[in-house]
């Protein structure tokens with residue numbers, strides 16, 4: 457069985473001490489692909505470096521709404537240049553976060569839209585971070601269609617968002633959030649068809665149960681897959697297989 461963790465942050469400093477060993481270990485345990493996701497200029501570059509050093513790791517670059525201090529013309533140009541790299545498979549993570557930042561909504565929207573434009577220019581999908589901003593996120597995606605679509609990363613378990621996101625042609629990626637005790641994940645997981653579902657860890661954050669609160673690694677993506685298998689009443693093999701193929705499709709990775 458092989459798994460594709462569609463969203464991890466091996467660039468995070470929490471991996472500085474044992475990054476190389478962990479990368480080897482995850483492969484050994486069957487997590488044979490991941491995308492190292494950027495979120496500001498520096499960490500996008502770092503993500504690309506990591507993907508250059510390892511065959512089975514890809515990268516993305518972008519400025520997240522929580523790194524808005526990086527938002528200026530020069531940095532956007534840098535992101536655009538970096539994103540031309542052959543291992544960069546998406547623009548992201550980009551989006552809106554009104555949970556951490558309510559004060560600069562217009563600036564967040566502008567940054568999101570400008571990076572959608574970069575994605576369209578380069579013909580790459582986007583990976584979306586959205587928190588407490590469902591309506592505005594959907595509105596922007598409707599007004600600024602993304603050619604290559606993309607992924608709702610760590611998708612909030614919000615039925616309306618998933619319904620509309622699917623209508624727009626986006627993939628839905630679930631993380632450790634579906635394993636949490638009060639998550640109410642049944643309905644959201646069931647409503648995503650098998651050809652639009654993805655799995656991720658968002659490591660080092662969001663460890664699934666029973667490891668909640670500890671440092672997360674891509675190895676734990678199996679626990680997310682297992683939860684989906686249980687909810688959808690299909691085998692773990694089936695979840696591994698469909699999510700792996702979906703990830704290859706959206707990131708346009710040829711094997």
Ligand code: NI
Nearest residue numbers: 463493549658
């Ligand atoms: Ni992330």
